[in-house]
Amino acid sequence: MRKLYNEDSFLFEFEAVVTGCSYHDKKKLYEISLNQTAFFPEGGGQPSDLGYLYPENQEALIVLDVQEKENQVIHYLEKPIPVDEKLIGKIDSCRRLDFMQQHTGEHILSGLVNKHFGADNVGFHLGLSEVTLDFNKPLELSSLRQLEMLANQAIWQDIPIQAEFPKEEVLVNLDYRSKLELTEDIRIVTIPGFDTCACCAPHLKSTGQVGLLKITNVQAHRGGVRVNILCGRRALEDYTKKQDNIFSISASLSSKQDETAYAVSRLKEETLQIKEENNILQTKLLLEIAKTLPSPEASCHALLIIPPMNDIAIRNMINELTLQYSGYVAVFWGDDVNGYRYLIGSKNRDCREIGTLLKEKFNAKGGGKAPMIQGTAVTTGETLKEIWISL
Numbered sequence: 160m161r162k163l164y165n166e167d168s169f170l171f172e173f174e175a176v177v178t179g180c181s182y183h184d185k186k187k188l189y190e191i192s193l194n195q196t197a198f199f200p201e202g203g204g205q206p207s208d209l210g211y212l213y214p215e216n217q218e219a220l221i222v223l224d225v226q227e228k229e230n231q232v233i234h235y236l237e238k239p240i241p242v243d244e245k246l247i248g249k250i251d252s253c254r255r256l257d258f259m260q261q262h263t264g265e266h267i268l269s270g271l272v273n274k275h276f277g278a279d280n281v282g283f284h285l286g287l288s289e290v291t292l293d294f295n296k297p298l299e300l301s302s303l304r305q306l307e308m309l310a311n312q313a314i315w316q317d318i319p320i321q322a323e324f325p326k327e328e329v330l331v332n333l334d335y336r337s338k339l340e341l342t343e344d345i346r347i348v349t350i351p352g353f354d355t356c357a358c359c360a361p362h363l364k365s366t367g368q369v370g371l372l373k374i375t376n377v378q379a380h381r382g383g384v385r386v387n388i389l390c391g392r393r394a395l396e397d398y399t400k401k402q403d404n405i406f407s408i409s410a411s412l413s414s415k416q417d418e419t420a421y422a423v424s425r426l427k428e429e430t431l432q433i434k435e436e437n438n439i440l441q442t443k444l445l446l447e448i449a450k451t452l453p454s455p456e457a458s459c460h461a462l463l464i465i466p467p468m469n470d471i472a473i474r475n476m477i478n479e480l481t482l483q484y485s486g487y488v489a490v491f492w493g494d495d496v497n498g499y500r501y502l503i504g505s506k507n508r509d510c511r512e513i514g515t516l517l518k519e520k521f522n523a524k525g526g527g528k529a530p531m532i533q534g535t536a537v538t539t540g541e542t543l544k545e546i547w548i549s550l
């Protein structure tokens with residue numbers, strides 16, 4: 160079987176003859192082999208090509224998966240094609256180009272990381288939306304930013320990329336990156352001046368076709384780092400999405416696009432201050448409302464049923480009132496239709512006991528410790544008043 164993708168990575172249409180057709184029970188698909196194919200099977204971290212086969216004597220068939228088995232490229236289809244039938248194969252070129260942009264970008268950056276920091280790429284994931292590179296040494300974001308610039312300079316230089324199977328005697332003296340200890344059929348992908356790496360996947364013809372390489376995330380990973388990158392079309396789409404986002408943030412904050420981080424932190428500080436002021440005001444308001452309660456001499460318990468208010472202010476007020484009332488101080492906020500949230504505090508009693516009573520009476524949810532419990536309850540203000548009178 161001739162593997163055309165090794166000869167020309169931009170060959171997206173080809174003629175072939177069926178050399179094998181059998182049914183795969185587990186996959187419930189037909190396994191088709193051809194005398195030659197441009198369909199790349201999954202390998203080297205790169206997902207398989209997809210596309211169509213157009214047999215001479217039947218309708219077009221979708222290629223659902225492509226895998227390599229015993230050096231044969233197997234095309235998986237829902238219907239069989241008779242052996243010896245001639246066909247035309249067409250690859251989803253957008254999918255292949257996208258994968259090649261990400262993969263060649265990965266080689267450029269991995270080569271640079273290896274050359275400048277001696278770190279190896281020990282994991283490469285090329286998904287439909289995410290590309291990650293795992294390096295076995297910790298790397299600073301600032302260092303990676305410098306390499307990102309160098310990688311893009313390599314792209315702008317539009318360096319021709321070579322992919323070949325060197326003879327053994329050449330290979331012995333060649334210094335190249337490799338994840339596997341292979342001894343035969345080693346394909347070497349060379350980006351002169353930047354990277355030499357063993358790789359079975361199709362690559363772009365020159366670095367310029369990568370278009371753009373952008374590092375989008377860096378995080379610590381197994382003693383090294385995991386780096387997310389986006390190349391070519393994906394990088395542009397990501398830029399557009401982020402540009403739209405920043406445009407909308409800067410418009411709503413009336414700040415310049417490159418000053419939105421400062422504007423957001425200032426807004427956060429202001430919000431925090433307003434929240435603190437609000438807590439103080441609401442606590443004052445609640446203490447005013449609490450003046451309507453029977454005095455601690457008349458009743459040792461206190462019950463307040465109020466519309467929704469700030470949790471912190473309610474907690475502050477309960478802390479104040481438990482100094483005055485020896486029994487339970489309870490606040491229920493909400494309404495009879497949607498239910499209530501509650502906080503109950505006490506200086507002398509175990510609030511978990513009244514928590515149990517509320518669960519028995521109307522299946523209240525919640526928990527806490529002896530001095531204070533909290534939860535939610537679907538009940539009415541009238542029922543609550545009755546319970547408190549009976550305490």
Ligand SMILES: [Zn+2]
Pocket residue numbers: 203262266356357358359360
């Ligand atoms: Zn590779």
